[in-house]
Amino acid sequence: MNHMLVIDIGSSQITAAVAEITDARRIVVRGLGRARSGGLKQGVVIQIDSVVDALVRAVAEANQMAGTKLSDPLVSIGGSHLLGQDISGTVMLNHREVTDVLLTQAMEQVQAQAQVPEREILSVIPRSFTLDSQTGIRSPQGMTGNRLDAHVHVITGATHVVNNLKKCLRLAGLEAAVLVPSALAVSQLVLPDERELGVCVADIGVGTTDVMVISEGAPAWMQVMPMGGELLTHDLAVALKTPLGDAEHLKVQYGYAHTSFAPPKDTVQVKKLADRPAENISLQQLTAFIQPRVEEIAEILGERLRQSGRFEEASTGIVLCGGTAALPGIAQVFESMLQCPCRVLKQAHQEGLDGLLQDPANAVLAGLLAYGRDQEVRPKPRWLGAQGSMFNRVRRWIQGNF
Ligand SMILES: Nc1ncnc2c1ncn2[C@@H]1O[C@H](COP(=O)(O)OP(=O)(O)OP(=O)(O)O)[C@@H](O)[C@H]1O
Ligand SMILES: [Mg+2]
Structure with missing residues (x-):
């Protein structure tokens, strides 16, 4: 029996999960912990103390619920400083x-x-190998030739951002943590056929949208766009002259991605700033202030994908997740803006994660569990060598320290 601790460091909250990986490779979530963070902006640490405090609380809660004392987690890293290169x-x-x-x-x-x-360097992921003129080889070991080219996707992050995150983890007693880019974690959850044929995952959080294109079974392109749900909240607060907290509540409880989804007769009361009297507005009026920003995020995502030259590789479409993907109708808006199939991630192909995925904000947490489980059971590349415990070898592979 094997237990694993994972932590998603999001701008709105830090979530931790402890899962048991059974002998039959099933993931069984045993503990969950959550703490509001506040010390992050657009995925980057801006206040160490509050991140450390939230980390300690979230991890203690998850460990307590699971009856474990784990301190060697896989931890998500986000932010537009991340760069994926071939x-x-x-x-x-x-x-x-x-x-x-x-x-x-x-x-x-x-x-x-x-x-x-x-x-x-955060992740080093071999995509394929070319042996002389033969392309697309997945495992070249044992083959003979003249020249071998390894095609690898490497994800790097800005040193100062990575170091600040590592410092938070160290101060929270989690120095053995391994960092995994959020988009890489989420990309584990799509169907194996989607990964083979090509798919794009987009995790729309508070201040960032983490995007990754996966094709032929491996990451092909990654970018973190500095936009997310806080823009929708901000637009609503400005348009309705209501406090940000109220705008957030209105968006989450009553908002839709497009006016065509809002029930025409329903209304909601809106509190006003500066002691002005509250007013009633229809959900269609409310949604009219949300829709343009949803369309803008979809449009910019489309532009970035086209600029990357990798849009066509995502031939099975776009899979949306992150808290903002809970906005009803968002997949339809993205689909009509981008003219490709779009869906919200509600299920993983791995068993044991669907409970977590009832809320698309948990996608990174679920993805980290899938990633950790698969790194442990996948046949190891033999170039990792035989020394060290399996977990250390996995750790070195993940971190790219071959
Ligand atoms: N039902 C909902 N409808 C619309 N937006 C929602 C809903 N539920 C959550 N959100 C939004 O999702 C965002 C939080 O998403 P998530 O938890 O994925 O972000 P995060 O991981 O903390 O942040 P980031 O990844 O940007 O660092 C917030 O902006 C919140 O308003
Ligand atoms: Mg997030």
């Missing part, structure tokens, strides 16, 4: 067989190219 490393084989040593050399080359000042 990098290739080459080794000349001279008709030798591809061995772990040669693969390590190719990976070291990739790492050397990714290692630039002020940036930290």
Whole structure:
């Protein structure tokens, strides 16, 4: 029996989960903890004390519920400082067989190219290998050829942001934490066929939208856009002259992504700023202040995908998650703006996560559990070597320290 601790560090709240991975590889969530954070803006730490405090509370709650004392979590990292790049490393084989040593050399080359000042390597994910003229090889070990190219997706983050997050984790007693980009975590939850044929995941949180295109089973492109649900709340507060807290409540309780979904006759009372009298407005009027921003987020996502040249690779469409994806009708708005199939992530193909995914804000947490489980059971690339415990090897693979 094996337990795992995961933590999603979001701008609105920090959530922690402890899950048991059964002998049959099932994920069974045993503990959950939540704490409002407040010390983050657009996925980046802006106040260490309040992040540390929220981390301690969320982890203690999850551990207590599960009866565990885990302190070596997988932890999400977000923010528009994250950058995904495709990098290739080459080794000349001279008709030798591809061995772990040669693969390590190719990976070291990739790492050397990714290692630039002020940036930290967070994830190194082999996409495919080319052996001479043969492309699209997934496992080249044992094959013979003249030249081997490793095509790898490398995700890096700004050193100062990563260090501040690591400092928070250290102060919260979680120094053994491994950082996983949020979009990479969420991308584990889509169907294996979607990952093969090509799909885009978009996690729309408070201040950021984390986007990743996955094709041929591996990440192809990633970007974090600095926009999310707080823009909708802000627009409502300005338009209705109501306090931000009330605007947030109105959006979450009564808002829709498009006026065509709002019941025409229903109304809601809106409190006003500066002691002005409250007024009643229809849900259609309320939604009319939300819809333009939802459309704008969809439009900018489309622009970014087109600019990346990877939109066509997401051939099965876009999967939405994050708290803002709970806005009724959002998939339809995205679908009509982007002219491709869009759906909200409500189920994972892995068993045991659907309870969490009742709320799309839990997608990163569920994705981290799926990611951690799969890293533990997937056959390990042999180039990792035999030393160390399995968890340490997994850790090194995830962090790219081959
Ligand atoms: N039912 C709902 N309708 C509309 N918006 C919602 C709903 N539920 C939550 N939200 C919005 O979702 C956002 C929170 O989402 P989430 O928990 O995914 O963000 P986060 O992970 O804390 O932030 P980030 O990822 O940006 O750091 C808030 O802006 C909130 O208003
Ligand atoms: Mg988030």
